[in-house]
Amino acid sequence: MTRTIAWLARALIAVAWCGAGSAQAALDRTERAIAEQVVQGQAAAEVLLQQVVDIESPTENLAGVRAVGDAFAAELREIGFQTRWVEMPGDMQRAGHLVAETSGTRGNRLLLLGHLDTVLAGERFRREGQRAYGTGAADMKGGVVVMLQALRALHAAGALKGRQVTVLLTGDEEDAGMPLAAARAPMVDLAGRSDMVLSFEAAIDGTATIGRRGVNGWTLEVNGETGHSSQVFGEELGSGAVYELARVLAAFHEELGHEPYLTLNPSVVVGGTTAQLADYRGSAEGKTNVVAPLAFARGDLRFISLEQEHSAMERMQAIVARHLPRTRATLRFDEASYPPMTPTPGNAALLGELDRASRDLGLGAVEAFDPAGRGAGDIGFISHLLPGLDGLGSGGGGHSHAPGEYTGLETLTPMAQRAAILIYRLTR
Numbered sequence: 001m002t003r004t005i006a007w008l009a010r011a012l013i014a015v016a017w018c019g020a021g022s023a024q025a026a027l028d029r030t031e032r033a034i035a036e037q038v039v040q041g042q043a044a045a046e047v048l049l050q051q052v053v054d055i056e057s058p059t060e061n062l063a064g065v066r067a068v069g070d071a072f073a074a075e076l077r078e079i080g081f082q083t084r085w086v087e088m089p090g091d092m093q094r095a096g097h098l099v100a101e102t103s104g105t106r107g108n109r110l111l112l113l114g115h116l117d118t119v120l121a122g123e124r125f126r127r128e129g130q131r132a133y134g135t136g137a138a139d140m141k142g143g144v145v146v147m148l149q150a151l152r153a154l155h156a157a158g159a160l161k162g163r164q165v166t167v168l169l170t171g172d173e174e175d176a177g178m179p180l181a182a183a184r185a186p187m188v189d190l191a192g193r194s195d196m197v198l199s200f201e202a203a204i205d206g207t208a209t210i211g212r213r214g215v216n217g218w219t220l221e222v223n224g225e226t227g228h229s230s231q232v233f234g235e236e237l238g239s240g241a242v243y244e245l246a247r248v249l250a251a252f253h254e255e256l257g258h259e260p261y262l263t264l265n266p267s268v269v270v271g272g273t274t275a276q277l278a279d280y281r282g283s284a285e286g287k288t289n290v291v292a293p294l295a296f297a298r299g300d301l302r303f304i305s306l307e308q309e310h311s312a313m314e315r316m317q318a319i320v321a322r323h324l325p326r327t328r329a330t331l332r333f334d335e336a337s338y339p340p341m342t343p344t345p346g347n348a349a350l351l352g353e354l355d356r357a358s359r360d361l362g363l364g365a366v367e368a369f370d371p372a373g374r375g376a377g378d379i380g381f382i383s384h385l386l387p388g389l390d391g392l393g394s395g396g397g398g399h400s401h402a403p404g405e406y407t408g409l410e411t412l413t414p415m416a417q418r419a420a421i422l423i424y425r426l427t428r
Contacts, residue, residue, distance in 0.1 A: 026360065027360050027361070027421070030157055030158075030159060030424070031360075031421055031424060033156075033157045034153050034154060034157045034159060034417075034420050034421060034424060035153075035361060035417050035420070035421065037152070037153035037154075037156040037157055038149060038150065038153040038413055038416045038417045038420055039413055039417075040153075041149045041152050041153055041413075041416070042149075042412060042413050044149075044152075045145050045146075045148070045149040045412050045413075045416070046132070046409060046412070048071075048075065048145050048148065049125070049132055049137070049141060049142060049145045049407065049409075049412075050125040050127075050132070050134075051071055052068050052071050052072070052136075052141045052144075052145070053124070053125040053132070053134035053135065053136055053137050053141055054124050054125050054134070055067045055068050055071065056118075056121040056122065056135070057116055057117050057118055057121075057136065058117065058118050058119060058120060058121045058174075059094070059095075059117040059118075059119075059171070059172050059174050059175040060093070060175070061121065062093070062094070062095040062171075063095075064121075065095035065116050065117050065171040065172075066085075066095050066096070066171070068116045068117075068141070069085065069095070069096075069097075069098040069116050069169060069171065072098060072116070072144060072148065072169060073085075073098055073100065075148050075152075076100040076148070076151070076167060077100075079151060079152055079155035079160070080102060080155060080160065081100035081101060081102055081151075081165075081167065082100065082101050082102070083098065083099065083100045083101075084098075084099050084100075085097070085098060085099075086098075086099055086186045088171075088172075088177055088182070088183065089182065092177040092178065092182070092183065093177070094171060094172040094176075094177035094183065095116070095117075095171035095172070096171050097168060097169065097170045097171050097186055097187075098116065098167070098168070098169040098171075099166065099167070099168055099186065099190070100166070100167040101164075101165070101166045101167070102160055102163060102164060102165050102166075103164055104161070104162035104163045104164045105162065105164070106162040106163050106164075106427060106428075107163060107426060107427035107428050108195040108196055108426045108427055109164040109165075109166075109193065109194045109195045109196075110163075110164070110165050110166070110194060110195070110196055110197075110198060110423060110426060110427060111166050111168065111190055111191060111194035111196070111197040111198070111382075111386075112147055112165065112166065112167045112168070112197075112198050112199075112200065113168055113169075113170075113187075113197060113198070113199040113200065113378055113379055114140055114143055114144040114147055114167070114168075114169045114170075114199070114200045114393075115140055115144075115169060115170045115171070115172075115173035115174070115378065116144075116169050116170065116171050117170075117171055117172055117173060117174050117175070118135050118136035118139070118141075118174060119174045119175075119400075119401040120135050120401065120402070120403070121135055122135060123135040123403055123404075123405070125137070127409075130408055130409045130410045131397070131406045131407070131408060131409070132406055132407045132408075132409050133404065133405065133406040134405070134406075135405065136405070137396065137405055137406050137407040138202045138393075138394060138395075138396025138397070138400060138405050138406065138407045139201070139202055139396075139400035139401070139405065140173075140200060140201055140202060140393055142202065142393055142394030142396060142407035142412070143200035143201055143202055143392070143393020143394055144169060144200060144393075145394065145412065146200055146392070146393050146394050146412055146415045146416045146419060147167070147200045147392075147393070147416075147419065149412060149413070149416035149420075150416040150417075150419040150420035150423060151165070151167075151420075151423075153416065153417075153420045154420050154423060154424060159424050159427075163427040164194075164427075165423070165427070166190055166193070166194060168186070168187055168190055170187070170378055173377070173378050174401075176338070178336070179335075179336060180336040180338075180381075181336070184378075184381045187378065187381055187382055188381065188382060188385070191382035191385045191386055192385065194386060195386060195387075196350065196386055196387050196388065196389075196426060197379060197382060197383070197386055197387070197388040197389075198350075198388070198389050198390075198392055198419070198422070198423070199377065199378065199379040199388065199389070199390040199391075199392065200390075200392045200393040200419075201374075201377055201390050201391055201392075201393055202391065202393045202394060202395070202396050202400065202407075203391050203392065203393055203394060203395045203396075203411065203415055204369055204373070204391060204395075205395075206364060206365065206366060206367065207366060207367050207368065207369035207391060208351055208354055208366050208367075208368065208369065208389055208390065208391045208392060209341070209368070209369045209371070209374055209389065209390035209391035210341075210343045210344075210347035210348055210350070210351050210368050210369075210371075210389065210390075211304060211340070211341050211342060211343035211347065211368075211371035212340065212341045212371050212374040212375070212376065212377055212379070212380065212390060213261060213302045213303055213304050213340050213371055213372070213374070213375070213376060214302065214303055214304075214306075214309060214337060214338050214339045214340030214341075214376050214380055215300050215301065215302050215303075215337060215338045215375070215376040216300065216301045216303075216309060216313075216333055216334055216337035216338075217298070217299070217300050217301070217333070217334040217337070218264075218298070218299055218300070218301055218316070218331060218332065218333050218334070219277070219296065219297070219298050219331070219332045220245065220248060220249075220266075220296065220297040220298075220299075220320070220329060220330070220331050221295075221296055221329065221330045221331075221332075222241040222242075222244045222245045222248070222271075222294070222295040222296070222327060222328070222329045223241060223293060223294060223327065223328045223329075224237075224238060224239065224240045224241035224244060224291070224292070224293050224294075224295075224326060224327040224328070225237045225238055225240070225291065225293060225326045226240075226273065226290060226291050226292070226293035227290070227291055228289060228290070228291070229288065229289045229290060229291055230289075231291070232291050235325075236326075237291050237326060238324060238325035238326020238327055239324035239325055239326065239327055240291040240292050240293070240327070241271055241292050241293055241294050241295040241327060242271040242272075242292045242295050243324055243327075244295070244323065244324045244327035244329055245269070245271060245295035245296075245297060245329075247322075247324055248297075248319055248320055248329060248331075249266055249269075249297065251319040251322075252264050252266075252316060252319060255315060255319065256312060256315060256316070259308075259312075260304075260372075261302075261303065261304035261308065261371060261372055262301075262302070262303055262304075262308055262312055263301070263302045264299060264300070264301050264302075264312075264316075265299050265300050265302075266297045266298070266299040267280060267298060267299050267300065268280050268281075268282050268296075268297065268298045268299075269282075269295075269296070269297045270282035270283065270284040270295065270296050270297075271284055271286075271292050271294060271295030271296070272284035272285050272286030272292045272294065272295075273285055273286040273287060273290050273292055273293065273294075274286075274294065275292070275294040275295060275296060276296070277296035277297075277298060279298070280298055282296060282298075301313070301316075301333075302375075302376070303340055304340050304342060304343075304371055305340055305342045306339065306340065306342075309337070309340075313333060316331060317331055338376035338377075338380055338381075339376075339380040339381055339383075339384070340376070340380050340383075341371075341377065341379050341380045341383040341388065341390065342383065342384070343368075343371065344383075344387065346386075346387030346388075347383075347387055347388055347389060348368070349387065350387050350388065350389040351366065351368055351389060353422060353425060353426065354366050354389060354392075354418060354422050355367075357418055357421040357422045357425065358418050360421070361414075361417050361418065361421060363414050363417070363418060366418070369391060374390075374391075377390060392415065392418070392419050393415065394407040394408065394411050394412055394415055395407070395408045395411030395415065396408060396411075
């Protein structure tokens with residue numbers, strides 16, 4: 001990691017220098033050629049976007065995910081990348097991942113991340129003006145298209161020769177296979193052979209991402225006494241399971257609900273004379289004159305650092321341990337969680353390099369996006385190993401994971417120009 005440390009020191013100095021009002025360097029001859037090649041690649045990028053959006057690839061559609069991977073692999077092979085498919089164990093029921101690599105020793109070794117799968121299926125590509133609608137158009141087939149548009153321009157300008165650039169497109173970002181350690185082992189391995197990571201999730205309004213929260217799941221199970229409702233609060237029946245569940249959730253809100261970047265969301269709650277909860281699906285029955293002996297809640301916990309996660313888990317357990325009379329409660333966390341991308345000086349230095357490239361291109365400043373506005377992402381699995389930057393993909397609109405998602409076609413070229421110049425400068 002010596003090269004990364006040296007680069008980080010230089011980049012931090014450059015960021016401070018630029019912030020003091022110094023003039024930005026102009027694009028050199030090669031960078032101007034790269035930027036022009038990106039412009040010429042717009043039409044091909046639009047064709048590719050339509051091609052991959054029209055392949056349905058929700059995570060569980062293994063053949064569809066693989067087909068999207070094959071389409072991108074063909075594009076990468078055309079510009080000199082060696083490609084391979086990483087299979088996952090059959091019982092994981094996941095399609096696997098696409099890896100594409102160039103070899104070289106010049107500059108920093110880069111790992112570029114994207115994913116092939118979507119949450120939904122069924123909305124085919126359609127164009128309305130500069131909007132390209134369709135499932136996954138923004139999250140994140142549009143992002144991978146931006147990555148490829150940038151790499152094609154670099155290849156055309158001869159700027160990939162001698163560089164080590166690795167592309168990893170996962171097939172299960174939207175619903176990761178279990179166990180997580182096995183599903184993300186290829187990513188961790190590639191990170192160990194890289195100096196920096198760039199991820200092409202959707203861009204948001206002139207920003208890039210230096211931090212995004214992790215997520216864990218939790219299940220609360222409450223037991224109490226049951227009997228005639230006229231005896232609730234009494235010595236024999238106590239408060240009942242539903243009151244205990246309500247007490248715990250209210251305390252979660254009161255004691256943990258105001259900490260920056262920490263959220264707890266109970267998404268399913270059931271309680272009654274009989275009740276059951278399996279993952280996020282539950283059922284319950286009861287009568288108004290019977291004290292409910294069972295109650296369950298299922299939810300998620302989001303956090304900006306592992307330290308914040310562990311602190312929150314300890315405080316949640318302390319709240320559960322208090323117990324109303326004649327009740328018992330158990331709080332369980334999922335065995336594995338999506339780790340956070342915690343903001344670091346290395347991430348900030350990469351943002352400074354992207355901001356400088358954007359200004360030199362005449363595309364304006366790039367600021368850090370608020371980590372509270374993004375969900376968990378693949379980059380979190382390796383962000384503790386090397387500096388990283390996310391949110392480099394296409395600009396879009398509508399709601400990801402919902403009908404009406406779209407990519408702004410006018411964003412493809414500027415986003416690809418930024419990425420291409422950044423990659424060129426990092427590997428120079």
